[in-house]
Amino acid sequence: MSTSQGSHRAGRRGAGAPALPLHEQPTQAALVLPTAPPPPPPPLAPRPPARPAAPTLPAVAVPPVVPEQGSRAGSRRAARRRKAGGTGGEGLRRLVPQALVVAVLAGGTSAFVADDKAVRLSVDGVPRTFHTFADDVSELLTDEGVTVGDHDIVAPAPGHALTDGDEIAVRYGRPVTLTLDGTRRQVWTTARTVEGALRQLGVRAEGAHLSVSRSAPISRRGLALDVRTERAVTFLADGRERTVRTNAATVREALAEAGITLSGQDTTSVPAGSFPRDGQTVTVLRVTGSRQVREEAIPYAVERVRDPELFAGTEVVERQGVQGVRRVTYSLRSVNGVAQRPRRTGEEIVRAPVSRKVRVGTRPQPPAVTGADGLNWAALAACESGGRPDAVDPSGTYGGLYQFDPATWRSLGGDGVAQDAPAAEQTYRAKKLYVRRGAAPWPHCGRRLHS
Structure with a gap:
């Protein structure tokens, strides 16, 4: 290391930096600035023979190494780097795991790309194309938020597996x-x-x-x-047959389309408001009608009243019955010229009937009269009064079946006059009279008792 480099390094450490060990401290000569220019660089060493090319490995960023001349520490570090660079096997072992990671990532990317599918989804006729990782149609619809019900159609079916380029159609019910x-x-x-x-x-x-x-x-x-829908309906009217094709809602509308008019009481064989069916035949009924009024008798009722004063088996008409009268209205119809049965449409009471009142005897029959029973009392009554219990002669003196006068009647135990008594009581009193006087009280008809 040159003096300037040593000074620069010392400056970087600073005053507060810890002291280096003795074997790493610079010598006194290294701290003295040179007074002469540096010696020329040594000649280049000959290039070693070329080695076979090593396998290509991924590039790894390595920070640049600056040689640290002039210090033993720098020399040792440079030696270690040269040693590491000369041993290629250790570096290769260090880079193989990195290459494997890169290979695995590359394989995953290939699988990721292979699972991606381009599909076309049409929902109610609105199509769109997109990419999906869904495995089947159901998963695709779920991913896209498409809900289907029982009446909706999905083609292909929801469980169908998806492949690239598939077309899926959803049609809502x-x-x-x-x-x-x-x-x-x-x-x-x-x-x-x-x-x-x-x-x-x-x-x-x-x-x-x-x-x-x-x-x-x-x-x-x-x-x-x-x-x-359009239907064929046939009408029979006025002796003609007409068929029309119609989509009318009622027979009446179809009739108008056929040009047939109803008037007055005219009607059809089916209700005019009914729905006309295909192939149906409808008859038009031309109706003419009139009204007739008739008077009819109303029978009287018979009112029977129990009377304990009359002998059993005796009936007395207390009031004669009178028939009533009612006015009845009939409708007379003729359909297509054929008279129909008169139809009763109303009635009015003109005179109410009066019931007949009859008194019915409940009194026990009188005891038998010895010496008078077995005679023909009916023949005697027919001769004297015509068999009428209430008969009275023209003079008003004699009355009843056997024409008693009032004095004789009372002498026999009767009340009032004979014509007001029941027929059985009159016969009983007549028998008592016969026991007393024989047939003398009936000089003209007495011989009938033995007929």
Whole structure:
């Protein structure tokens, strides 16, 4: 080391730097500035023979080494460096692990690049191309935040393995409330327009009436769609047959399209508000009608009243019955010229009926009259009064079946007059009279008792 270099090094250490060991301290000569120019450099040593080329290794940055001439420490360090440089095997052993790390990293990079795939994903017709590391379709959809349900379509299937260049399509299902020719049902479609849904559902739309436009979009919330397909309907009217093709909602609308008019009481064989079916035949009924009013009798009722004053088996009419009268209105119809059965449309009571009142005897029959039983009392009554218990002669003196006068009737135990008593009681009193006087009280008809 030159004097200037030693001074510079001493300056770098500074006053406060620790003292060097004795074998590393510079000599006195080294500290004296030279008074003469330095000697010329020694001649170059001959170049050693060339060695075989060593294997190429990754470059390693090594800090430059500045030779430290003029000190034993610098000499020793230089010797160590030369020794290390001359032994290539140790340096190679030191660099092999670094080369292995670089190789492993290079292999991982190759695998990383091989797992990357370019795919094309179309969601509801909107495509995009991107790179992914997903292994199958399910993982890809999860990574992309695409959720599918039971009514959605994914092609290829969710478990399908992915390869570079695959195309995946997702089509969302949409609910459609479809009313087809009057029948309503809920269906699902992946079409995005009404026209596409009709094709997908197999609905014949030629000539059909649609409640919304064919080009209308279908959102994921769905829509309500009313479809009336074209149908052939035949009408029989006024002796003619007419067939029309229509998408009408009611028979009445189809009838108007056929040019047939209903008037008055005219009607059709099916309800005019019903849905016309394909191939249906409807008959038009021309109806003419009138009204008729008739008076009809109302039968009277019979009112029977139990009377303990009358002998059993005896009935007395206390009030005669009177028939009532009602006014009934009938509708008379003729359908296509054929008269129909009159139809009752109303009634009005003109006179209410009066019931017949009959008293029915419950009193036990009188005891038998010895000597008078077995005679033909019915024949005697028929001769005297015509068999009428309430009969009275023109003079008003005699009455009843056997034409008792009041005095005789009372003498026999009767009350009032005979014509007011039941027939059985009159016969009983007549028998008692016969026991007393024989047939004399009936000079003209008495012989009938023995007939």
